[in-house]
């Protein structure tokens with residue numbers, strides 16, 4: 001629980017939300033953005049900022065529940081797939097500093113474009129590969 005965190009307030013019930021799934025570790029609710037049909041936010045109940053400071057136990061439970069919700073959407077709700085999105089860090093577009101994934105339920109030929117309009121690479125692939133490779 002972090003004071004002044006919008007998502008902690010949603011977990012506590014101080015801010016209302018349309019819940020989709022809840023258990024001891026995880027809460028999923030409808031995003032209020034009205035940007036695309038079915039936009040869901042999935043959060044750990046433990047306050048961590050993003051994937052960079054999230055312990056593996058919290059992450060494992062979160063991902064297992066994301067799979068559960070995604071299976072529900074495709075098996076029971078008539079969707080054909082999902083997009084799973086995450087912004088970790090302000091530089092990456094994270095607006096709410098409580099770890100969350102966005103699930104966008106998808107239907108065949110729904111016309112939704114969930115892939116960012118990138119600006120085009122400025123370096124060679126080899127340059128970046130040399131900088132970031134772990135092996």
Ligand code: 5GP
Pocket residue numbers: 006015017018029030031032033041086087093094095096097
């Ligand atoms: P981010 O840009 O941090 O990855 O995404 C934050 C998301 O939280 C946005 O999609 C935004 O619409 C959603 N959001 C922000 N405040 C609230 C709120 O009070 N309730 C709900 N349900 N969603 C919120």
Ligand code: ZN
Pocket residue numbers: 001002005006007008009047048097098
């Ligand atoms: Zn929080």
